[in-house]
Amino acid sequence: MEIAVISGKGGSGKSSISAALISMLSNVVAVDCDVDASNLHLLLNPTWENEYQFISGSFAVVNKDLCIRCGKCSQLCSFDAIRVVNHSPIINEFSCDGCQLCMRECPVSAISMENNDKSRICVGHTKYGNIISGRLAPGEENSGKMVNELRQLSRDIADRQHRDIIVLDGPPGIGCAVISTIIGVDKIIVVTEPSISGFLDLKRVVKLLHHYDIPIFVIINKYTLNEETTSSIIHWCEIEHISVIATLPFLEEMVKSIVGGQTIFEYNPNSVVSEKLKVALSLIVN
Amino acid sequence: MIIAVASGKGGTGKTLVASNLYRILSENNRSVALVDCDVEEPNIINFVPHRLQREIEVKEYRPTINSDKCTLCGKCAEYCSYNAIFCEPRSHYIKVIEELCHGCHACSLACEYGAIESSSKKVGVVSLYSNKDKICIAEGKMEIGNHSAISTIKATKSIFDTSEYQYIIYDSPPGTSCPFMETVLNSDYVILVTEPTPFGLSDLKQAIETLKLMNRPFGIIVNRSGLGDNGVYDYIKSNKYSLLAEIPYDQKIAKLYSNGELIVDYLPEVKSLFEKLVNELNNL
Numbered sequence: 001m002e003i004a005v006i007s008g009k010g011g012s013g014k015s016s017i018s019a020a021l022i023s024m025l026s027n028v029v030a031v032d033c034d035v036d037a038s039n040l041h042l043l044l045n046p047t048w049e050n051e052y053q054f055i056s057g058s059f060a061v062v063n064k065d066l067c068i069r070c071g072k073c074s075q076l077c078s079f080d081a082i083r084v085v086n087h088s089p090i091i092n093e094f095s096c097d098g099c100q101l102c103m104r105e106c107p108v109s110a111i112s113m114e115n116n117d118k119s120r121i122c123v124g125h126t127k128y129g130n131i132i133s134g135r136l137a138p139g140e141e142n143s144g145k146m147v148n149e150l151r152q153l154s155r156d157i158a159d160r161q162h163r164d165i166i167v168l169d170g171p172p173g174i175g176c177a178v179i180s181t182i183i184g185v186d187k188i189i190v191v192t193e194p195s196i197s198g199f200l201d202l203k204r205v206v207k208l209l210h211h212y213d214i215p216i217f218v219i220i221n222k223y224t225l226n227e228e229t230t231s232s233i234i235h236w237c238e239i240e241h242i243s244v245i246a247t248l249p250f251l252e253e254m255v256k257s258i259v260g261g262q263t264i265f266e267y268n269p270n271s272v273v274s275e276k277l278k279v280a281l282s283l284i285v286n
Numbered sequence: 287m288i289i290a291v292a293s294g295k296g297g298t299g300k301t302l303v304a305s306n307l308y309r310i311l312s313e314n315n316r317s318v319a320l321v322d323c324d325v326e327e328p329n330i331i332n333f334v335p336h337r338l339q340r341e342i343e344v345k346e347y348r349p350t351i352n353s354d355k356c357t358l359c360g361k362c363a364e365y366c367s368y369n370a371i372f373c374e375p376r377s378h379y380i381k382v383i384e385e386l387c388h389g390c391h392a393c394s395l396a397c398e399y400g401a402i403e404s405s406s407k408k409v410g411v412v413s414l415y416s417n418k419d420k421i422c423i424a425e426g427k428m429e430i431g432n433h434s435a436i437s438t439i440k441a442t443k444s445i446f447d448t449s450e451y452q453y454i455i456y457d458s459p460p461g462t463s464c465p466f467m468e469t470v471l472n473s474d475y476v477i478l479v480t481e482p483t484p485f486g487l488s489d490l491k492q493a494i495e496t497l498k499l500m501n502r503p504f505g506i507i508v509n510r511s512g513l514g515d516n517g518v519y520d521y522i523k524s525n526k527y528s529l530l531a532e533i534p535y536d537q538k539i540a541k542l543y544s545n546g547e548l549i550v551d552y553l554p555e556v557k558s559l560f561e562k563l564v565n566e567l568n569n570l
Contacts, residue, residue: 007296008327009296009297009327010295010296010297010298010460010461011295011296011297011298011460012296012297015485034461035463036294036461036462036463036466036492037294037295037296037460037461037462037488037489037492038488039295039484039485039488039489042484042485042488076391076395078347078388078389078390078391079390080440092471094467094471094500095468095471097388097390098367099367099368099388099390099392100365100367100392101365101390101391101392101395104365104392104395104396105395136462136463138462138492138495138496138498138499139467139495139496139499139500140463141463141464141467143461143463143464144433171461172296172297172326172327172460172461173326173327173435173459173460173461173465174326174327174428174430175326175428175432175433175434175435175465176433176434177463179433193297193544194544195543195544195545195546196329196332196544196545196546197301197327197329197332198544200327200329200332201327201329204326204327204430205327207430208430208431211430211431222540225537225540225541225544226541226544226545229544229545250540252513255483255513255514258483258484258485258514259483259484259514259515261484
């Protein structure tokens with residue numbers, strides 16, 4: 001079974017809740033799909049075993065000795081990545097999308113592509129099974145493609161090691177990396193918080209999920225910050241036929257567990273949050 | 287001056303800082319524009335007075351194949367770096383897979399038969415809002431189901447320029463990958479908002495590494511100070527980074543924010559904190 005944990009709004013508690021759920025299981029592959037801000041390993045303290053190179057894409061490079069300064073590359077670029085300064089093309093590798101059009105069309109073959117090859121995929125094990133973590137190198141892109149690779153790897157490992165559950169800790173937002181995280185999973189947990197922003201972001205992410213026919217479960221984190229908005233979210237979920245499987249209070253204990261590099265369930269298995277998440281997990285898994 | 291408010295980690299308080307900074311700058315009679323670049327989940331207009339003036343559609347190029355002209359030669363599929371054209375000559379099948387297309391136009395240059403026709407797809411909307419009769423807020427919103435936020439971010443940023451506004455504030459999307467980079471690309475200064483936890487520290491480091499590659503100057507605001515540990519402070523100190531401000535952890539702030547209020551309107555001590563921040567920015 002593949003379970004994705006996403007949120008729309010960042011900082012609502014995806015990683016700490018994912019980690020807590022993982023630490024209540026014993027035969028799980030944990031996947032950190034938040035590849036440009038990966039944090040899951042900070043709570044699960046894995047022993048890393050393997051590291052793979054990930055080619056996130058490529059960018060164009062101009063050979064100045066061959067360039068005849070015709071400016072064609074700059075005119076053709078759809079990504080505003082090539083500026084002409086003193087008749088010479090300057091490529092901004094952060095804007096370059098790697099489409100290769102300039103390379104193909106350059107009349108003197110002065111343009112070549114270089115790979116973005118600094119990103120890594122790390123595989124390790126924890127007390128609860130395996131962990132796979134994507135580390136997109138600073139400045140490198142294509143997080144959706146990396147998530148696809150992480151998920152393929154997680155399925156291979158789950159098959160080989162007979163793991164029954166894969167938990168995917170997702171990125172915020174609704175873009176490519178989120179879409180790659182949710183396609184084909186069995187269940188989705190959406191973590192939200194009771195603020196205007198949290199509520200609006202929940203609505204947008206649920207709208208995205210309507211494109212896919214996957215059961216959705218909502219967890220309202222830090223509900224004590226605003227009980228009125230919490231009620232509104234619960235009411236809205238009822239209308240949308242989405243089950244709210246936990247409302248978690250804001251506890252300083254939660255922050256302390258993160259500081260201590262532990263999941264809340266490891267830090268205090270009797271905490272209200274742990275108790276409520278145990279119930280939530282049984283509702284999802286069964 | 288273009289100031290981008292960003293963070294690696296989500297939920298650290300970017301929108302809180304951007305909206306309150308906007309309020310203080312407007313109160314001081316500065317000409318200031320606010321731009322919501324978090325186009326996947328835009329929120330900032332809920333915090334500031336606004337009146338909708340205009341909406342602009344953001345479109346991206348998409349190819350359509352004219353089957354009368356197409357010879358199924360497959361050159362377009364070969365040119366496409368995103369596997370967005372599937373061509374199977376033996377079964378006379380060719381299809382554009384819209385979700386994978388990045389709109390680079392390579393296929394239309396590849397085709398020698400004029401079979402690739404240009405169409406466009408709506409990928410987002412930019413809404414322009416006024417405050418006190420002057421258009422000064424732009425919000426980008428990506429279409430739900432679209433994969434890339436980049437075109438919508440670009441279109442949203444293009445609304446205001448520094449010839450007309452003394453300050454332009456960008457509220458950045460979370461993370462450090464393409465949407466973040468697109469947002470900070472042309473900013474003069476980046477305010478990174480973090481929180482004093484191991485998560486905040488780890489994501490702050492990633493954001494700083496990216497900004498260094500991009501040669502963008504930056505300073506740091508620690509939000510929810512008092513909660514968590516000293517890791518973030520030690521890191522800032524040992525690297526001699528600029529700590530612009532600390533916003534204390536306070537249930538009152540969390541509650542006001544959750545209701546869409548500006549904290550500088552309610553908490554004088556926070557207001558003076560933001561006034562100090564404005565002074566620091568003026569001295570850059």
